[in-house]
Amino acid sequence: MRTTYAIGAITIAGFAAGVASAATLDDVKSAGELKCGVSTGLAGFSSPDADGKWQGFDVEFCRAVAAAVLGDPDKVKFVPTTGKTRFTALASGEVDVLARNTTWTFSRDTDLGFEFVGVNYYDGQGFMVPASLGVTSAKELSGATVCIQTGTTTELNLADYFRANGMEYEPVPIETNAEAQQKYLSEACDAYTTDRSGLAATRATFETPSDHVLLPEIISKEPLGPLVRHGDNEWGDIVRWTLNALISAEELGVTKANAEEMAASSENPEIRRLLGVEGDLGAMIGLDPKWALWAIQANGNYGELFNKNIGPDSPIGLDRGLNALWTDGGILYSPPFR
Numbered sequence: 001m002r003t004t005y006a007i008g009a010i011t012i013a014g015f016a017a018g019v020a021s022a023a024t025l026d027d028v029k030s031a032g033e034l035k036c037g038v039s040t041g042l043a044g045f046s047s048p049d050a051d052g053k054w055q056g057f058d059v060e061f062c063r064a065v066a067a068a069v070l071g072d073p074d075k076v077k078f079v080p081t082t083g084k085t086r087f088t089a090l091a092s093g094e095v096d097v098l099a100r101n102t103t104w105t106f107s108r109d110t111d112l113g114f115e116f117v118g119v120n121y122y123d124g125q126g127f128m129v130p131a132s133l134g135v136t137s138a139k140e141l142s143g144a145t146v147c148i149q150t151g152t153t154t155e156l157n158l159a160d161y162f163r164a165n166g167m168e169y170e171p172v173p174i175e176t177n178a179e180a181q182q183k184y185l186s187e188a189c190d191a192y193t194t195d196r197s198g199l200a201a202t203r204a205t206f207e208t209p210s211d212h213v214l215l216p217e218i219i220s221k222e223p224l225g226p227l228v229r230h231g232d233n234e235w236g237d238i239v240r241w242t243l244n245a246l247i248s249a250e251e252l253g254v255t256k257a258n259a260e261e262m263a264a265s266s267e268n269p270e271i272r273r274l275l276g277v278e279g280d281l282g283a284m285i286g287l288d289p290k291w292a293l294w295a296i297q298a299n300g301n302y303g304e305l306f307n308k309n310i311g312p313d314s315p316i317g318l319d320r321g322l323n324a325l326w327t328d329g330g331i332l333y334s335p336p337f338r
Contacts, residue, residue: 036062037095073298117240249301
């Protein structure tokens with residue numbers, strides 16, 4: 001497996017070197033659309049609805065970037081990617097940004113030649129099992145068959161966890177969440193492991209979610225965030241500060257509904273800089289002064305995106321937890337807009 005990763009790294013590094021000098025902002029403006037890599041389908045994060053329109057937390061971040069750059073949140077081409085294809089898609093230029101439940105790791109940031117622009121969801125790896133098994137702890141899974149997406153950090157974490165605890169398991173490799181769901185429900189594996197948010201999202205789509213249990217152990221840190229290619233720092237700044245704009249907007253009370261009014265009437269200097277009515281932050285990153293206003297108006301601030309797609313009142317039902325603002329006991333934090 002390590003050999004596979006090494007070959008993949010070399011291949012991707014070659015792609016990255018070939019496109020590193022590209023001015024992605026110019027390419028996006030010229031094309032008139034943002035190419036955004038997403039998952040092949042994970043409820044709450046990125047999945048097409050009954051009309052084929054992409055919906056979800058990561059999808060709405062893509063729309064915010066499109067709004068910031070092009071002034072229109074609908075000018076996005078969504079490119080479905082698997083755990084195996086996502087990095088090649090980004091490195092080769094098939095997508096301009098990857099917003100797909102991807103964990104920020106040392107090797108991805110350095111060896112693969114990518115740039116993580118921040119964390120939009122602090123996650124951790126967990127396990128889901130049928131309630132009928134009577135299992136209450138991951139420590140009881142020795143000898144189990146486990147569905148695991150190949151080419152992911154969860155694959156490596158799983159091996160580490162079982163080895164550290166002197167347990168054995170039989171991996172059942174899958175490529176997409178849809179395949180994992182099918183195999184898990186057909187009892188091809190005893191347990192499914194991935195990011196805990198992904199497990200909650202998958203369970204929410206089951207006919208009887210209560211028939212399935214998320215075990216209490218969280219066996220890893222999984223800081224998930226959007227990423228771009230190394231070598232185009234200006235583009236990285238745009239995507240990074242779009243995420244920061246959505247986080248700051250929540251902290252400052254700027255919402256999709258009141259953003260226009262706040263731009264016209266707020267006396268708060270940071271709100272005025274954020275919304276482009278004071279200072280020249282837009283010009284510093286090659287965008288219109290209203291870039292952040294447009295990003296917020298696309299679907300709302302960070303909290304609005306979270307609550308609508310994956311929050312406690314959504315079908316996914318995730319608590320804010322670590323993803324609450326630092327002012328509310330979480331660790332979500334944006335550098336200042338000044």
